[in-house]
Amino acid sequence: MAAATAWTLIVAGEHGNLLTRATILDHSAEDPLFPFAGFVDQRQESPGRWAAAVEDGPLGYDLCLLRYQAGDGGFEGSTLAWTSDCVGASNTAALDSAQHNTGAKSLKLHLATAGAGNRASGYRDMTNVPAGMTGSLSVALRGDGTIPVAFQVYLPQVGLWLQSDGSWGTEAYVWTRTTASWNTPTTLAVTLPGYATTRRQHVTVRLIAILEHATTAGDGWLDDVTFHPHWDFFSAHDHDLGPIDIELYESDDASTWALVDTCDIEPRSFFWYSTTKRTKRYVRILVAGTNHEPAWFGELWLAQALAVAESPSINVGRADALPQIRSTPGHGLGTASVSALADTPQRTLLFDWIWSTEAAWAEFLTDVMERSGYGQWPTVIVPHSDDPDVLMVHFPEELAQAWLRGVMRKTSSQLELIEDSFTIWIP
Numbered sequence: 511m512a513a514a515t516a517w518t519l520i521v522a523g524e525h526g527n528l529l530t531r532a533t534i535l536d537h538s539a540e541d542p543l544f545p546f547a548g549f550v551d552q553r554q555e556s557p558g559r560w561a562a563a564v565e566d567g568p569l570g571y572d573l574c575l576l577r578y579q580a581g582d583g584g585f586e587g588s589t590l591a592w593t594s595d596c597v598g599a600s601n602t603a604a605l606d607s608a609q610h611n612t613g614a615k616s617l618k619l620h621l622a623t624a625g626a627g628n629r630a631s632g633y634r635d636m637t638n639v640p641a642g643m644t645g646s647l648s649v650a651l652r653g654d655g656t657i658p659v660a661f662q663v664y665l666p667q668v669g670l671w672l673q674s675d676g677s678w679g680t681e682a683y684v685w686t687r688t689t690a691s692w693n694t695p696t697t698l699a700v701t702l703p704g705y706a707t708t709r710r711q712h713v714t715v716r717l718i719a720i721l722e723h724a725t726t727a728g729d730g731w732l733d734d735v736t737f738h739p740h741w742d743f744f745s746a747h748d749h750d751l752g753p754i755d756i757e758l759y760e761s762d763d764a765s766t767w768a769l770v771d772t773c774d775i776e777p778r779s780f781f782w783y784s785t786t787k788r789t790k791r792y793v794r795i796l797v798a799g800t801n802h803e804p805a806w807f808g809e810l811w812l813a814q815a816l817a818v819a820e821s822p823s824i825n826v827g828r829a830d831a832l833p834q835i836r837s838t839p840g841h842g843l844g845t846a847s848v849s850a851l852a853d854t855p856q857r858t859l860l861f862d863w864i865w866s867t868e869a870a871w872a873e874f875l876t877d878v879m880e881r882s883g884y885g886q887w888p889t890v891i892v893p894h895s896d897d898p899d900v901l902m903v904h905f906p907e908e909l910a911q912a913w914l915r916g917v918m919r920k921t922s923s924q925l926e927l928i929e930d931s932f933t934i935w936i937p
Contacts, residue, residue, distance in 0.1 A: 519892035521813040523881030525640055528739050528812045533577050535570035549810040552888050559806035567797040573738040575636050585615045598628030609731050611650040611692045616733035619721040629722040636715040642704035645739040646789055648695045651687035652731040658686040659730025662718040668708050676700055705876045738791045743815035745781035747902045748808030754799035760790040767794055781900040811890055816877050
């Protein structure tokens, strides 16, 4: 992990964890009582676990949002997962099995009636995409040699169009193709406008294929549409890992994998962070070696983290305490409980910040509190760049409500810790 200055890392929001909307790929057998879906459901008491102590247990994920929402771009099913938006007699947008770049089908646009205002078009909405997210966009286009087929990206709630250079502005084409052959898909790095522009935490991203011409009819095709977010943060919350490694890999094709890094494993929870975002579509989390028993995790996070520069006006710390839980009557007042976690330090996060400027206060409200739903959704916090600890917490309701009313510029609170609630771990 790398960082130039001291920071506090924060990941917040219903869709802050990229794995919640990723498609799981290669993996060894899961425990039917604790399936791998428990790794990313943001729920307490819901861990995931392997079925057996396996050697080099992988967890591979496809980060493509379109595959998660539409399945392979929306063209491989029996019905079109895109919305037809054609204007003009006999202009159509439909599945086509005669032409396709990969797979078995593509989206064919047929412009039978040209003219001003007429079009053959189809679109697909990616919903609830976090504002400010960075990612990679790629498509395959084919023309018929007469008129260009075009691809556009539009934010309907904001009124902005993606430009060919990755910026945002008025209506424009991102790519066009006239030649009667498939292009080699190119990748465009895209950064969605942030909250200051969108005035909302999540936006709808509309992907549009369009064929239009003033005088000439023709056909065009679209295939292999992908958009996947980038990431710079990984964390694992509660685990039973023995003397093994957790290795992070990335890939463009889910076949050839490159090692990103090996995580520094801490006894309870651990994280990995880099100031350079990883940009490939596929990620693999590898339990490298053989664990002493079936490995399990309470929760896994892959994210784009918010790095808050530390200053004397910001103080985030943690405290550990051994719970003094007494047993039921009849066993003696001094007898400790035999609860699975009774002899394990229970951690809390002490949150003590003073915002010296209105801008800093506004950033925290929008990028942290609003994204967490004012305590509704879990938040992951790394208190300090020099501390290996990482905690998954909820903001207490009364604290969140005070922030919501805008009555606090200084706060000190003990946050509710979600961890220590995954009870299949018996020390």
